[in-house]
Structure formats: C-alpha cells, structure tokens
Amino acid sequence: MELIFLLAIAIFVLAYRYNTGDNVYKFFAESVSNVYNTYAPYSFKEVRQKTKELGFEYTPRQYSFQIMIIGGLAGAISFLYFYSIIVTAIYVGIAICFVPYLAYLRTQRLYSEYIFEQIQVYTTNVIMEFNTTQSFVKALEGVRDSGILQDPVLRDVQRMIQMSYDNGTIDQSIEFFNKLYPYYMVKNMHQLFLQITKEGARDSGEALELMSMDIDALVEGVYKDRMDRQVFHKKFITFGLALFLLVLALQLLLGDTYKTMISRWYVQLLLHAVIIVNSYFLITGEKYYNEDVGVE
Numbered sequence: 001m002e003l004i005f006l007l008a009i010a011i012f013v014l015a016y017r018y019n020t021g022d023n024v025y026k027f028f029a030e031s032v033s034n035v036y037n038t039y040a041p042y043s044f045k046e047v048r049q050k051t052k053e054l055g056f057e058y059t060p061r062q063y064s065f066q067i068m069i070i071g072g073l074a075g076a077i078s079f080l081y082f083y084s085i086i087v088t089a090i091y092v093g094i095a096i097c098f099v100p101y102l103a104y105l106r107t108q109r110l111y112s113e114y115i116f117e118q119i120q121v122y123t124t125n126v127i128m129e130f131n132t133t134q135s136f137v138k139a140l141e142g143v144r145d146s147g148i149l150q151d152p153v154l155r156d157v158q159r160m161i162q163m164s165y166d167n168g169t170i171d172q173s174i175e176f177f178n179k180l181y182p183y184y185m186v187k188n189m190h191q192l193f194l195q196i197t198k199e200g201a202r203d204s205g206e207a208l209e210l211m212s213m214d215i216d217a218l219v220e221g222v223y224k225d226r227m228d229r230q231v232f233h234k235k236f237i238t239f240g241l242a243l244f245l246l247v248l249a250l251q252l253l254l255g256d257t258y259k260t261m262i263s264r265w266y267v268q269l270l271l272h273a274v275i276i277v278n279s280y281f282l283i284t285g286e287k288y289y290n291e292d293v294g295v296e
Helices: 002-018 024-039 042-053 060-082 085-097 099-133 136-146 153-167 171-180 184-199 204-244 246-254 257-261 265-290
Strands: none
Touching: 042 099, 060 085, 060 099, 060 246, 060 265, 085 099, 099 136, 099 153, 099 184, 099 204, 099 265, 136 153, 136 184, 153 171, 171 184, 184 204, 204 246, 204 265, 246 257
16 A cells, blocks of 8 residues: 555656646646547547537536545545545545546536527427428528527538438438437427428418427426426435445444444445445436436
8 A cells, every 4th residue: 555655656746847837737637638538439529528618617626626525525434434544545536536427427417408408499499480481491591590509409400401402301301310319399390390391381380389389398397307306416415425424323322342343354344335335326316417417
C-alpha cells in the first residue's frame, strides 16, 4: 500500500515538473479528455458536445465540488465502519472514480430532455405548417426555415426533406426519422400524415386537431413523470445514505465491543459486503433516475 501511495506522489511530481506554469488539474483533465475522444463512441461524443454548447456540462469547480462531496462521504462512512486510514483511502479513491460515470448519467438525462423538447417543437409545428401548406414536405421545409429547431433534429429534418425529393415519396424519410426518434407522438403523427397523403387531404383539419391534443397530453404526462422522478430521487438518496448509517446504531448498542469485532476477518468481510450492496443500490437508483427521460 505504501508503494502505491509513493507511486501516485511520484506521478504527480513528474506531471507538475513537465507542466511548469500550467495547472496540474488542467493537465490531467486534458489527458483524460484526449483518451476519451480517442475511444469513446461517436454517439456520446456528439451528446457531450451538444451539452457543452447548451452549457450543461460541469465546470471544473463543479467537478471539484462533486469529488469533495462524494469522496468526503465515502471517507466518513468507511472510517465509521473500519476505523482504518488505509481502508478509508481505498474507498475514497474508488468513490471518486465513479464521479465521471455519474456525470455521464447526468449528461445523458439532460440531452434526452433537450431532444424531447425539440421533438415536441417539431411535431407541433409540422402540424401547424401542414394546416397552411397541405403538404408534408412543404411543412417540413417551413419548420426547417423557421429557425426554431436545432441540431441534431434540424439536421435530420433536412435529411428527411432530401430523402423525400430523392425518392419521390415520404415513406422512407418517415421510416428514417422514426428509427432515430422512437417517440409515440412522432410515430402517430407520421402515420396520420401517411394516411392523409395517400388517401387525400380532405377533412384533415379535425384529425390534425385531435393529434395536437394527443401530443399535448403526452407532453403533459412526460413532464409530470419528470417531476415525480425528481421527488423520488431526493427521497431515494436520503434513504440510501440512511442505510449506511445503520452501522452507527449497531455501534451505539455494542460500544467498545464493536472495535474488537471488526478485527475478525469475517466481520470485515460482512461490512465490506454491506458497503458494496448499498453502493450498488444507490448507483442503480441513480441510473434509473437519469435514463429514458422524455420517452413516453
């Protein structure tokens, strides 16, 4: 263990010497970012770039705050369990390693919310444009030129328009968009436009009005679910942290006997299992809170 600490200190010193005048944090951040940009999937690179543009990505100060909070909680809990500096240092290091993963989950959630809002704008405005133009492709062009959409949805709408002109039909372009954005409101709206296009546009106003009402209801349901998730998330985190403190009640009951017990290997194994299971419980809940947001 001492060798590992010495090795970590040596790496830090070398990094500092070779980056004189630079912030060491910046050096490590850029190094990790270079590795990430080399090996991360393209899809998430695009997600990360968009969240940067929207101002959603954590600043270095926010990352530092996350590290202090998570590392501090891990240190306090592990020391309360084992009364060992070495074990505490190990758990603090492991906990800090999860900070990028938690930031990744948050980024995915924010991007999902952004895409849902763009899809809401897309469906509502295509219906409005169609009422005027009575042409699906012209409606797409009107929404594209209105400036209300942003990439990647704007880029994909442009692709739909090009596919419609190239193929002479809207079928392939609708199939393309449905695969990219598998929302119920998108599929239902596109199905309605297929029927109108193939069967004629007579008396389509009432059907489009009903479709707008359905979209409004779906959007309301998604936003209600988002608020419910936020309430659940706060209660879940509180409950998850409370589980870690059950050992405190055990210590109050046992007194000094607890310190004698933790010297036994099977007691330590049991305590490690408690921390691992509780941590898995928290991470799984965090993953649930952040995934599939905006999908009806």
